[in-house]
Amino acid sequence: MMGRVRRALLIALLLLAVLAAGGYWFYKSRTPGSVVGSSTVEFRPKAAPKAPRVRGVIDWPVFGFGFQRDHLGPSAPGRPPLRVVWRSGGRSLLEFPPVIGFGRLFISNADGNVLAVSATTGRRAWTFHEQRCVAASPALGRYAGGTVYAVFLGRQPCGQNHPDGEVVALGVGTGDVRWRTTIGPSETSPLLVGHRLYVGDWRGAVYELDARTGKVKWRFSTGGPVKGGIAFSNGRVFAGSYDGHVYCLRATDGHLLWRASEDARLFGHGTFYSTPAVAYGRVYIGSTDSRVYSYGATTGERRWSYVTGGYVYGSPSVWNGRVYIGSYDHNFYALDAATGRRVWSFHANGPISGSSTVLDGIVYFATLNGRTYALKTRNGSLVWSFPDGKYAPVVTDGRRIYLAGFAKLYALVSTRR
Numbered sequence: 001m002m003g004r005v006r007r008a009l010l011i012a013l014l015l016l017a018v019l020a021a022g023g024y025w026f027y028k029s030r031t032p033g034s035v036v037g038s039s040t041v042e043f044r045p046k047a048a049p050k051a052p053r054v055r056g057v058i059d060w061p062v063f064g065f066g067f068q069r070d071h072l073g074p075s076a077p078g079r080p081p082l083r084v085v086w087r088s089g090g091r092s093l094l095e096f097p098p099v100i101g102f103g104r105l106f107i108s109n110a111d112g113n114v115l116a117v118s119a120t121t122g123r124r125a126w127t128f129h130e131q132r133c134v135a136a137s138p139a140l141g142r143y144a145g146g147t148v149y150a151v152f153l154g155r156q157p158c159g160q161n162h163p164d165g166e167v168v169a170l171g172v173g174t175g176d177v178r179w180r181t182t183i184g185p186s187e188t189s190p191l192l193v194g195h196r197l198y199v200g201d202w203r204g205a206v207y208e209l210d211a212r213t214g215k216v217k218w219r220f221s222t223g224g225p226v227k228g229g230i231a232f233s234n235g236r237v238f239a240g241s242y243d244g245h246v247y248c249l250r251a252t253d254g255h256l257l258w259r260a261s262e263d264a265r266l267f268g269h270g271t272f273y274s275t276p277a278v279a280y281g282r283v284y285i286g287s288t289d290s291r292v293y294s295y296g297a298t299t300g301e302r303r304w305s306y307v308t309g310g311y312v313y314g315s316p317s318v319w320n321g322r323v324y325i326g327s328y329d330h331n332f333y334a335l336d337a338a339t340g341r342r343v344w345s346f347h348a349n350g351p352i353s354g355s356s357t358v359l360d361g362i363v364y365f366a367t368l369n370g371r372t373y374a375l376k377t378r379n380g381s382l383v384w385s386f387p388d389g390k391y392a393p394v395v396t397d398g399r400r401i402y403l404a405g406f407a408k409l410y411a412l413v414s415t416r417r
Contacts, residue, residue, distance in 0.1 A: 112152070200227070
């Protein structure tokens with residue numbers, strides 16, 4: 001009797017294993033792999049990102065540095081290895097990097113504070129506390145002698161559902177409130193183009209606000225939360241949504257120009273948290289379906305997609321014909337910007353959730369296990385690493401490199417003479 005039971009159990013287990021293998025095969029057979037693109041179709045080599053120069057009083061104005069969010073920064077004062085000049089901060093998470101201008105760094109932390117920190121000493125000049133949750137970089141503009149624009153989620157305690165969020169404009173000198181506008185909960189690092197401020201929210205809306213008054217100029221609704229930043233190029237704005245689509249809108253009035261989809265899959269769809277980058281006449285963005293996508297900026301046609309082994313939350317940096325981006329699979333990738341073919345990859349010590357930054361031919365990124373890496377963009381070889389960092393990439397004012405660790409902000413200079 002016991003022998004029959006054992007045989008029955010073995011047969012059942014074997015059938016389950018066969019069914020599982022068959023199900024996996026069916027799923028994989030219905031899930032497309034990487035799609036290689038063309039090096040000529042809707043690809044403009046002359047529209048390449050160029051390293052900007054730091055001019056005037058604003059050194060790093062928005063998340064990703066420029067309107068196109070290509071995460072290519074100006075020349076830094078030196079290359080790694082780097083040493084710490086000063087450190088500032090406490091215990092509250094710094095999920096996104098600072099903006100820099102007027103001799104200060106402006107950064108938001110998870111306690112709901114916007115902080116102004118001296119670029120020279122790291123000392124705090126002022127703190128603005130809104131009693132709301134924050135998960136975005138601010139933006140920095142020249143209006144009224146200097147204005148910081150910060151977005152906020154729901155009221156504290158964080159993690160609860162709240163119906164609204166805010167955009168707040170602060171004076172750079174003292175942190176005084178110039179205006180505030182209520183929108184949905186927002187973790188969209190704002191984009192400032194002239195006097196136009198572009199943000200998104202959890203209600204699925206993309207907004208243009210007047211940066212001088214906070215007045216809503218137009219509003220466009222997507223089919224899911226808009227959590228990543230908005231990119232701008234040639235009179236158009238680009239946004240990813242949690243409905244699994246990328247949207248291209250006319251910047252002046254929010255009119256829909258195109259809507260692009262992810263690659264088809266058997267169950268459900270991924271979401272776009274990544275902030276898009278625009279270069280070479282293409283839009284580059286990561287998705288939680290574990291792919292990196294390239295769409296034509298003019299048509300919205302999918303030009304290529306590359307499959308990684310995990311979620312792609314971070315935003316790409318683009319330079320020298322390549323797209324640099326990390327994945328939850330612990331790997332950081334350099335992909336050919338035209339075709340999506342992998343050029344090289346680097347295996348890090350943990351999942352990569354945040355974005356990357358390119359400075360002087362070095363690409364910087366951090367892992368959720370708390371380490372920041374600096375790699376040569378040419379071949380992915382390790383140049384330097386630092387035992388802090390979690391999400392945010394580095395930024396620079398052309399004099400120092402600033403690194404956002406888990407809760408501390410570091411000013412770094414090269415040890416090379």
